[in-house]
Amino acid sequence: MTGTSDPGQDPTRTEHLSGAGGPGFGTFRFWFDSQRWEWSPEVYIMHGYRPGVVEPTTELLLAHKHPEDRDQVAESIARSIREGQPFSSQHRFLDTAGDEHQVMIVSERILDAGGNAVGTRGYYIDLSEAIDNAERQTLDAVVPEVVEARAVIEQAKGVLILMYSITADQAFRLLTWRSQETGTELRDIAEALIAAVQKNPPTPPSSVAAFDRLLLGIHRQVPEES
CATH class of the missing domain: 3.30.450.20 (PAS domain)
Structure with a gap:
């Protein structure tokens, strides 16, 4: 328009x-x-x-x-x-x-x-990339826990990436949004999300079997070095 x-x-x-x-x-x-x-x-x-x-x-x-x-x-x-x-x-x-x-x-x-x-x-x-990058720089400067707690934050990002089919930067943006909106530390949001996901019902056997096949054959999808 x-x-x-x-x-x-x-x-x-x-x-x-x-x-x-x-x-x-x-x-x-x-x-x-x-x-x-x-x-x-x-x-x-x-x-x-x-x-x-x-x-x-x-x-x-x-x-x-x-x-x-x-x-x-x-x-x-x-x-x-x-x-x-x-x-x-x-x-x-x-x-x-x-x-x-x-x-x-x-x-x-x-x-x-x-x-x-x-x-x-x-x-x-x-989720526009230009805003993501600028606000991420601000958050990294203001919220040092983002660096200190990178491992659990990366796990939480992985959950969001899988659930919503979004990029890593977009997943980080969602986590920081919930942190800012609720006044909760980013690390605490990530830890709570991982704990809640672990309490979910087990993945259906058919989905596990499909992922087993993917995992066992994933090496075939790795590009050969030239």
């Missing part, structure tokens, strides 16, 4: 998205009955708008989605409404300047007093 004539565009968008203190995370709410969206200022800025100037709607959301991801996101929203489930997704969108963002949306249901799902709320997490 381009939007040079749109008065709702954020003239400081480039500064905000450069990683120098700019928003990498934002929050949202989506109400099923009215299909009304609420964005935090950070989500507006991610999309290139000044907060509050435009009304977020499903149509606006879909107009910004990458053409290859638009149908997937539309179906995720429809399923969320139809089944009362959280709106969670990994996809790309284009901001008002046409710059591409890769985001992960992590959410939960909003329940009324009777326990019925009336909406979903959660987080936009910008």
Whole structure:
């Protein structure tokens, strides 16, 4: 999308998205009955708008989605409404300047007093590489435990990589997001995640057998040295 004539565009968008203190995370709410969206200022800025100037709607959301991801996101929203489930997704969108963002949306249901799902709320997490690198440098400088506790953090990253099919940098970003959002030390988040995963039900035998075959034959996939 381009939007040079749109008065709702954020003239400081480039500064905000450069990683120098700019928003990498934002929050949202989506109400099923009215299909009304609420964005935090950070989500507006991610999309290139000044907060509050435009009304977020499903149509606006879909107009910004990458053409290859638009149908997937539309179906995720429809399923969320139809089944009362959280709106969670990994996809790309284009901001008002046409710059591409890769985001992960992590959410939960909003329940009324009777326990019925009336909406979903959660987080936009910008996984764009430029923001990842800048914020990682800041975190490495501010949070020395990241270096000291590298082993357990690497284990937790591996869990997220396997679960969400994301990169190592993106997995690190998710861990730091939970650390910042909850005010919990990064190392403690990683240790708790590993402990919780170890309590999960055993992996189905069919999956273990498939992985056994992969492990036993993995040497055949190692490129030969020239």
